[in-house]
Every structure is written in C-alpha cells, then in structure tokens.
Amino acid sequence: MEIKVLFFASCRDLVGKSQTSITMSDGASVSDLLARLAADHPRFTEMEASLMVSVNQAYVDRSQPLQDGDEAALIPPVSGGAAAGGVATGESRGGRSHVR
Amino acid sequence: MEIKVLFFASCRDLVGKSQTSITMSDGASVSDLLARLAADHPRFTEMEASLMVSVNQAYVDRSQPLQDGDEAALIPPVSGGAAAGGVATGESRGGRSHVR
Amino acid sequence: MSADLYRIQGEAIQPDALHDTVLRESDGAVATFAGVVRNQSQGRRTRYLVYDAYREMAEMKMAEIGGEVKEKWEVDRVGMLHRVGRLEIGETSVLIAISAPHRKAALEACHYAIDRLKETVPIWKKEVWTDGEEWIEGDPSASQQSKK
Amino acid sequence: MSADLYRIQGEAIQPDALHDTVLRESDGAVATFAGVVRNQSQGRRTRYLVYDAYREMAEMKMAEIGGEVKEKWEVDRVGMLHRVGRLEIGETSVLIAISAPHRKAALEACHYAIDRLKETVPIWKKEVWTDGEEWIEGDPSASQQSKK
Numbered sequence: 001m002e003i004k005v006l007f008f009a010s011c012r013d014l015v016g017k018s019q020t021s022i023t024m025s026d027g028a029s030v031s032d033l034l035a036r037l038a039a040d041h042p043r044f045t046e047m048e049a050s051l052m053v054s055v056n057q058a059y060v061d062r063s064q065p066l067q068d069g070d071e072a073a074l075i076p077p078v079s080g081g082a083a084a085g086g087v088a089t090g091e092s093r094g095g096r097s098h099v100r
Numbered sequence: 101m102e103i104k105v106l107f108f109a110s111c112r113d114l115v116g117k118s119q120t121s122i123t124m125s126d127g128a129s130v131s132d133l134l135a136r137l138a139a140d141h142p143r144f145t146e147m148e149a150s151l152m153v154s155v156n157q158a159y160v161d162r163s164q165p166l167q168d169g170d171e172a173a174l175i176p177p178v179s180g181g182a183a184a185g186g187v188a189t190g191e192s193r194g195g196r197s198h199v200r
Numbered sequence: 201m202s203a204d205l206y207r208i209q210g211e212a213i214q215p216d217a218l219h220d221t222v223l224r225e226s227d228g229a230v231a232t233f234a235g236v237v238r239n240q241s242q243g244r245r246t247r248y249l250v251y252d253a254y255r256e257m258a259e260m261k262m263a264e265i266g267g268e269v270k271e272k273w274e275v276d277r278v279g280m281l282h283r284v285g286r287l288e289i290g291e292t293s294v295l296i297a298i299s300a301p302h303r304k305a306a307l308e309a310c311h312y313a314i315d316r317l318k319e320t321v322p323i324w325k326k327e328v329w330t331d332g333e334e335w336i337e338g339d340p341s342a343s344q345q346s347k348k
Numbered sequence: 349m350s351a352d353l354y355r356i357q358g359e360a361i362q363p364d365a366l367h368d369t370v371l372r373e374s375d376g377a378v379a380t381f382a383g384v385v386r387n388q389s390q391g392r393r394t395r396y397l398v399y400d401a402y403r404e405m406a407e408m409k410m411a412e413i414g415g416e417v418k419e420k421w422e423v424d425r426v427g428m429l430h431r432v433g434r435l436e437i438g439e440t441s442v443l444i445a446i447s448a449p450h451r452k453a454a455l456e457a458c459h460y461a462i463d464r465l466k467e468t469v470p471i472w473k474k475e476v477w478t479d480g481e482e483w484i485e486g487d488p489s490a491s492q493q494s495k496k
Contacts, residue, residue, distance in 0.1 A: 009400050009472035010483040050486070054470070057405035073402055075470050077486035109252050109324035110335040150338070154322070157257035173254055175322050177338035215378070216364035225387040225437050230363070232380040233455060239373040289373050303462055307381060311455045
C-alpha cells in the first residue's frame with residue numbers, strides 16, 4: 001500500500017523534503033513507518049521520540065494501523081509560545097507618569 | 101464661597117441642567133451641599149443615597165469639607181455593564197480620595 | 201510613536217484604533233476588548249444608546265486603571281477609548297488594547313481593565329427603546345425605573 | 349454576513365480583520381488577541397520569523413478549538429487566522445476574535461483559544477537571527493539546538 005508522508009519544520013530540514021510517498025506492506029502501523037524513515041535517514045532516530053504523528057489529519061498513537069492512501073504527517077512539537085511572564089516581577093513600576 | 105456643581109445622567113434629568121454654581125458658607129461640607137440641592141429639588145432626596153460625589157475629580161466622603169472654587173459632581177452609579185457574573189462594585193466606590 | 205492613551209470621544213471608534221498605538225517592537229502580544237451596542241437588553245429591543253461621561257474625570261480614572269494594570273502585570277502600553285453621544289447597534293462604545301511581551305499578561309490585564317472601567321469610570325448609558333428610555337445605573341438587573 | 353472563520357494564510361493579517369467577521373447585532377463584546385513578531389527572543393535579536401503550517405490540519409484543529417470554546421462559554425462567533433511564510437518585526441502572526449453577548453465569556457474564551465492553539469495546532473516558527481536560525485519546537489526555554 002502507498003502512504004503519503006508529510007514533513008514539517010525541523011523534520012523537513014532533516015529529511016530534506018516536504019513530502020514523499022512510501023510503499024508499506026499491508027498491516028503496517030505508524031511504528032513501522034517510523035522505523036522505515038529511521039532506516040532511510042539515520043538522524044531521524046534522535047528526533048523521533050519528540051514527534052507527534054497524524055494520519056489523515058488526526059493525531060494518532062504509534063500503534064495505529066495504516067491503510068492504502070493514508071496521509072501521514074510527522075509533527076514536531078508545536079511552538080507553544082511564551083505564555084509566561086504574566087505577573088510583574090519585583091521591579092517598581094509605580095512611579096512612572098503617563099504619557100497622554 | 102462658590103462651588104461649581106455638575107450633574108450627570110438621571111441626576112441631570114432630575115435637576116434639569118448639567119451644571120450650576122452654588123454659594124455656600126465657609127466650612128460647608130459635601131453633606132451641606134447635598135442638603136441644599138435636596139431643598140431646591142425635592143425629588144433629589146430619593147436618589148441621593150445612591151450617588152457618589154466627587155470633588156475636583158476625586159471620589160470623596162460626604163464629610164469632605166468644600167473650598168472656594170471646588171468642582172463637585174454628583175455621580176449616579178456607573179452602568180457596571182453586564183459582565184454576567186458581575187463584579188462587586190463596593191470596593192471601588194468606597195469614597196477613597198485619589199491623590200495624583 | 202506609541203504611548204498610553206486614555207480618551208473620551210464623540211467620534212466613532214474603529215476596532216483597530218489602538219493596535220498601532222500600543223504596539224512596540226518588544227511586544228509579542230496585543231489583547232483588545234471592544235464593547236459594542238447590542239440590539240436588545242433584558243429582552244427589550246434597543247433602538248440606540250446614549251453615553252454620557254464626566255469627561256475629565258473619566259480620562260483620569262482610566263489612566264489610574266492603566267497604572268494599576270502596570271503594577272499588576274508585565275505589560276507595555278495601555279490604550280482606552282470610550283465613546284459618548286448617540287451610538288447605533290453594532291457601534292463600539294469602549295475599546296481597550298494592551299500590549300505586552302507575552303500573551304498571558306496582555307490578556308489578563310485587558311480583562312481586569314474593562315472590569316475596572318465599568319466599576320469606577322464615570323460614564324453612563326441611556327437605553328432608548330421604541331416605547332421609552334432609561335439611564336442604566338448600577339446593576340442592570342436591579343436598575344431603578346426612570347422611564348419617561 | 350458573519351460566520352466562524354479558521355484560516356491559514358500567507359497574506360498580512362490586519363488587526364481588525366476579524367471584528368466584522370464575528371460581530372452580530374446580538375453581541376455586546378468582541379475580545380481579540382493578536383500575536384505579534386517581537387524584536388528579540390531569549391535576549392537574542394530577531395531579524396525575522398518564518399512560520400510553517402500543516403495547513404489543512406491546522407485549520408481543522410482551529411475549528412475544533414472553536415467548538416470547544418462554544419461548549420464552554422456562551423459565545424457567538426469565533427475567528428482565527430494564522431499567517432505562514434516570512435514575517436517581519438511587528439507583523440501579526442496570529443489573530444483570534446470572539447464575539448459574545450457579554451464580555452466575560454468573550455474574554456475568557458479568547459484566552460483559552462490562544463492557549464489551545466499554541467498547544468495543538470500544527471504550526472511552527474523558525475527564528476532567524478543575524479548569526480543563525482532555529483525551529484522553535486516545544487518549550488522555548490528548553491528548545492533543542494538545530495542551528496545551521
């Protein structure tokens with residue numbers, strides 16, 4: 001069966017392309033797909049643990065079985081953003097006059 | 101002494117003007133000013149308890165002494181808005197005198 | 201140049217009126233709140249609203265709230281506009297925008313600022329319906345009737 | 349006509365892009381959050397950012413967040429835009445606007461939506477400095493180096 005695989009961000013840089021098509025044997029799972037990618041791209045192994053995987057645009061477990069025509073994507077951790085820095089730290093801000 | 105008095109919202113409708121100038125005797129307080137207004141506008145009495153008073157643009161207590169040239173304002177409850185789950189207004193309208 | 205801004209105005213408020221005002225290059229977040237005239241209140245159909253303000257004091261109280269916000273959160277700039285006069289359905293009555301390096305401070309500060317504004321800033325709203333009008337003073341659900 | 353909107357786009361995002369989109373006559377509040385490219389990160393001067401997205405999935409996940417928001421709060425419309433490609437300092441990377449009858453729901457929902465977006469929507473940011481670049485993946489303070 002044919003699986004379309006998408007790569008993003010650091011994962012795309014590592015693999016050197018944004019997508020590929022991989023032929024897997026029937027009954028293969030996401031784990032099998034990841035093993036295949038690690039075989040083709042040795043440095044893939046070091047980032048694998050941090051990746052999420054989606055199949056047909058839904059996050060899935062590694063055990064998820066694949067089907068012919070599936071679109072799998074390797075999803076590095078999303079940026080998360082810096083929500084931090086909420087409450088003002090110790091510095092005194094009280095004396096400042098307002099520019100109007 | 102001369103006190104400038106401003107009226108807003110329902111209070112302005114009741115008094116029938118947006119501002120006036122009132123001559124008070126020296127040593128008069130906000131309470132004295134309110135009593136004078138109640139004498140001139142009988143219906144003023146029924147809304148008086150709900151009013152905040154500011155002098156020179158700072159909320160004050162009824163006991164606040166007035167001085168010549170002061171600008172007093174009668175401030176009906178502000179609309180509060182519908183936050184749905186409403187924020188208590190007591191804390192902020194406690195007659196604090198704000199100094200800038 | 202961006203700066204804090206606290207203003208009562210008769211002119212229409214555009215929803216992006218404060219974005220550039222508060223944004224500086226060190227900011228990663230701008231939280232904005234727009235209060236808008238809705239078409240009904242307590243089940244009664246609104247024709248339009250009239251806002252009245254004690255202008256000088258209102259601007260001073262808004263600046264005070266800006267000061268409180270800056271003491272409580274690591275925010276950059278604060279902007280607050282409030283409209284007065286007659287407002288139609290869908291028009292913006294109040295706009296607050298707060299910039300900050302990070303989103304949490306901007307969002308929390310914006311929420312705090314609009315709550316405080318509604319509590320302490322001397323601005324009043326009159327609702328006008330087809331069959332009457334009323335100054336909305338204090339908690340709307342417990343407001344005294346002063347229909348004409 | 350206003351409606352929910354979830355879009356990944358290459359074009360610049362204007363800060364008022366969603367106000368009219370989400371506002372209807374029954375709404376009294378619009379809360380808006382804009383994420384903006386700042387000039388530094390962890391003390392390092394940013395030249396520009398590049399955002400990458402898994403576009404179809406990102407739009408779907410944003411719509412999911414919109415659904416969560418509507419379950420949790422009494423809000424009306426939800427709009428979310430996220431930019432991809434190269435962004436300069438001061439440009440808006442993400443814009444969320446949520447309308448509601450009352451302000452509390454709009455404000456809380458907007459805060460929740462941006463936090464969820466940062467957690468679950470497949471969008472990545474590359475910071476480009478004068479002396480290198482890096483995909484920011486996961487917690488920025490603990491991010492792995494992948495400089496070129």
